[in-house]
Amino acid sequence: MLAIPSSIITNMIAHARELAPHECCGILSGTEHTIADAYRITNILAALSEQDLTRFDGAKLTDLQRLSPEERADIAFQMDAREMAMAQRDIRSKGLDLLGFYHSHTFSPARPSQTDITIAMEFESYRAKLHLPEPFHLIVSLEHSDQPSIRAYRIRESQPTEVPIHTLP
Amino acid sequence: MIKVRIPTPLRPMTEGKSEVEIAGNTVSEIIDNLGSAHPGIKERVYDEKGEVRRFINIYVNEEDIRFLTGKDTPLKDGDEVSIIPAIAGGA
Numbered sequence: 001m002l003a004i005p006s007s008i009i010t011n012m013i014a015h016a017r018e019l020a021p022h023e024c025c026g027i028l029s030g031t032e033h034t035i036a037d038a039y040r041i042t043n044i045l046a047a048l049s050e051q052d053l054t055r056f057d058g059a060k061l062t063d064l065q066r067l068s069p070e071e072r073a074d075i076a077f078q079m080d081a082r083e084m085a086m087a088q089r090d091i092r093s094k095g096l097d098l099l100g101f102y103h104s105h106t107f108s109p110a111r112p113s114q115t116d117i118t119i120a121m122e123f124e125s126y127r128a129k130l131h132l133p134e135p136f137h138l139i140v141s142l143e144h145s146d147q148p149s150i151r152a153y154r155i156r157e158s159q160p161t162e163v164p165i166h167t168l169p
Numbered sequence: 170m171i172k173v174r175i176p177t178p179l180r181p182m183t184e185g186k187s188e189v190e191i192a193g194n195t196v197s198e199i200i201d202n203l204g205s206a207h208p209g210i211k212e213r214v215y216d217e218k219g220e221v222r223r224f225i226n227i228y229v230n231e232e233d234i235r236f237l238t239g240k241d242t243p244l245k246d247g248d249e250v251s252i253i254p255a256i257a258g259g260a
C-alpha cells in the first residue's frame with residue numbers, strides 16, 4: 001500500500017498532460033509508505049547527444065536512434081541530474097526520504113517497460129551505497145486520454161509488483 | 170588510492186569492472202586519471218565544455234559534488250567516488 005494525497009495525484013496527471021506527447025518525470029518524497037511531496041524534474045532526453053543515448057539498453061537505443069531528438073522524448077525520459085540532486089537535497093533538509101520516481105507513458109499502459117525495469121535495477125545497484133530507501137516506481141498513463149491512470153510498483157530482481165495506491169484526502 | 174564506482178553504461182570501458190582504484194587528490198584529478206587508464210571514459214563524463222554531463226551526478230561518499238566544491242572537491246584515502254547517471258526510463 002502506498003498513500004498519496006489527492007493533490008499530488010492531480011499534480012502528477014497535470015504534469016503528464018502538460019508535457020504530452022513528451023514523457024514527464026519527477027521525484028516523490030515522504031516517509032515509509034506515505035508520499036509527502038512531488039518534485040517536477042525536466043526531461044532532458046531531447047538534449048542528449050547520440051553518444052549519451054548509449055546509457056539506454058539495446059532495444060530502446062535502436063528505437064531512439066530512429067527518431068528525431070524531439071520525438072525521442074515521446075518514448076523515453078532522462079531526468080536532469082542537477083535538478084534531481086537539488087530535489088534530493090531539499091528532501092533531506094525536510095527530514096524526509098526520497099520515496100519514489102514517477103514518469104508518464106503517453107501512449108501505453110501504466111506498466112513498467114523493459115527500459116524502466118533495466119534502469120530501476122541499475123539504480124538498485126547504487127542505492128545501498130547512497131543510503132537511500134527502496135523506491136516506489138509510479139507511472140501515469142495517458143493511453144486513454146479522458147481517463148488517465150496511475151499505478152505504483154516495486155521492482156525487485158527485474159520483476160515489477162504492483163502496490164495498491166490509497167488516495168488521501 | 171580512491172575507489173571509483175563505474176555506472177553500468179560505462180563498464181565496457183573498464184573491462185566490465187564496477188569499481189576501479191584511481192590515484193588523485195581531487196575529483197577533477199580522478200576523472201583525468203580515470204580517462205588515462207580507461208580511454209574514452211572522460212569524454213562520456215564531461216561535455217565539450219569540460220562540465221559534468223547533464224544526466225550524470227558525481228558523488229563523494231554520499232554527497233553530490235555540486236554541494237561540495239564541485240570538481241575541485243578534495244579527496245583523502247578511503248573516500249569513494251561514484252559516477253551515477255540520473256534516473257531514466259521510457260514507455
Ligand SMILES: [Zn+2]
Pocket residue numbers: 103104105111112113116139258259260
Ligand atoms: Zn516507463
